[in-house]
Amino acid sequence: MSVKGFVQLSLIFIYIFALFAYIFPFTTSGIQHSVLLFTSLVSVAGGVYAVMTYGLHGARSRTVVLLTIGMVLLFIGEALWNYYEVLGVLPFPSNADFFYLLSYPFLLWGLLNEILLAKIVWKNFSKALIFMLFFTAFLLACIVGYFGVFLAYHSTEPLFNNIIAMAYGVADLVLILVNLLVLLLVLEFRGGKLSKTWISIFIGFVAMLIADILFAIFTMDYESGVGMYKTIIDGFFMLSYLLFAYGLFDLAFSLEEITYKLSHKKK
Amino acid sequence: MGKTEKVKDEVVTLIMHNLGKPAANAFAESYATSTMPIFLDTAVSVLSDMVGLQKAQQAMNEILSKNSMKGLQNVS
Numbered sequence: 001m002s003v004k005g006f007v008q009l010s011l012i013f014i015y016i017f018a019l020f021a022y023i024f025p026f027t028t029s030g031i032q033h034s035v036l037l038f039t040s041l042v043s044v045a046g047g048v049y050a051v052m053t054y055g056l057h058g059a060r061s062r063t064v065v066l067l068t069i070g071m072v073l074l075f076i077g078e079a080l081w082n083y084y085e086v087l088g089v090l091p092f093p094s095n096a097d098f099f100y101l102l103s104y105p106f107l108l109w110g111l112l113n114e115i116l117l118a119k120i121v122w123k124n125f126s127k128a129l130i131f132m133l134f135f136t137a138f139l140l141a142c143i144v145g146y147f148g149v150f151l152a153y154h155s156t157e158p159l160f161n162n163i164i165a166m167a168y169g170v171a172d173l174v175l176i177l178v179n180l181l182v183l184l185l186v187l188e189f190r191g192g193k194l195s196k197t198w199i200s201i202f203i204g205f206v207a208m209l210i211a212d213i214l215f216a217i218f219t220m221d222y223e224s225g226v227g228m229y230k231t232i233i234d235g236f237f238m239l240s241y242l243l244f245a246y247g248l249f250d251l252a253f254s255l256e257e258i259t260y261k262l263s264h265k266k267k
Numbered sequence: 268m269g270k271t272e273k274v275k276d277e278v279v280t281l282i283m284h285n286l287g288k289p290a291a292n293a294f295a296e297s298y299a300t301s302t303m304p305i306f307l308d309t310a311v312s313v314l315s316d317m318v319g320l321q322k323a324q325q326a327m328n329e330i331l332s333k334n335s336m337k338g339l340q341n342v343s
Contacts, residue, residue, distance in 0.1 A: 053287065053289070054286075054287035054288075054289075055287045055288035055289055056288075057283060057287070057288040058283045058284045058285070058286075058287050058288060058291075059284040059285075060284060060285055060286070060287065061287055061288075117284070118322070119325075121325065124321075188318075188319070188321075188322055189317075189318050189319045189322060190319050190321070191315065191319035191320055191321070192315060192316065192317050192318040192319035192320075192322065192323075193316060193317050194317050194318055194319075195319065254316075254317065255286060255287060255289075255290060255317070258286060258290055258313060258316050258317065259286075259289050259290040259293050262290060262293035262294050262297055262313065263293045263296075263297070
């Protein structure tokens with residue numbers, strides 16, 4: 001089996017294992033969050049590996065570096081959240097949120113850099129597709145605005161908690177709108193390996209958006225560990241981390257393959 | 268610097284921007300002394316592996332037209 005195949009299989013195995021860790025009744029909240037932390041670490045590993053493969057020169061390297069910084073900040077957020085859980089302190093809101101929210105500008109910057117780099121030729125897309133894109137953006141804005149911002153407000157919670165909860169909704173909204181443009185990159189790069197990377201990263205962001213919205217609505221149920229809320233919400237978070245990892249590892253492996261072919265090709 | 272060298276330089280930079288420095292170095296080492304058609308053909312092939320044929324041709328044509336050279340319609 002190739003290294004690429006092994007990594008892909010490992011990511012699937014990690015996800016199944018992670019979900020089992022949530023479903024089994026004997027696992028504690030600490031173990032569950034350690035598993036979540038591990039999936040976040042895997043996404044950082046994917047980013048670091050992609051940066052090492054790309055190097056630090058070149059426009060696309062900037063995209064990979066910025067996305068990796070975003071992954072690192074998310075990981076720090078997860079680590080702090082885990083730390084507060086171990087201490088028995090309520091982790092929301094906390095310093096962890098600062099790092100979670102700080103990751104958004106970097107992720108956003110990375111995506112915008114890629115969109116600018118791609119020099120999208122708008123005339124190549126049909127008017128129907130552009131309309132669908134704007135319509136989906138509007139629909140998503142309404143859904144995220146209602147569930148992620150409006151429903152995130154709890155009158156019984158302090159103002160600061162509400163601001164933090166709603167900030168996630170706003171940040172996700174901006175991110176998902178930029179992600180719709182990323183979807184165009186998938187079409188622009190069709191036939192190329194980058195297309196697969198961006199599909200994976202796009203689905204990863206969608207999973208993160210779903211998790212953030214569910215968390216904003218069911219914060220109290222999540223924190224009390226009632227029912228399947230924690231399993232479902234963390235399930236989406238873990239899926240997003242592993243999809244980021246998949247996209248970035250795949251990008252790095254594709255690049256290694258191309259570089260290897262070039263180095264060993266006869267003139 | 269002659270026109271051919273300038274175009275070759277720009278193509279290597281394009282590869283570096285899209286595929287990073289290690290790939291650009293490997294490409295430059297293997298194809299720097301190749302004839303222009305082989306050089307361009309390989310560059311499009313390498314780029315299209317990553318960004319797709321349409322995007323690779325678009326980028327390459329931009330470089331060629333900027334340097335008043337023939338387009339790549341027949342190169343893939």
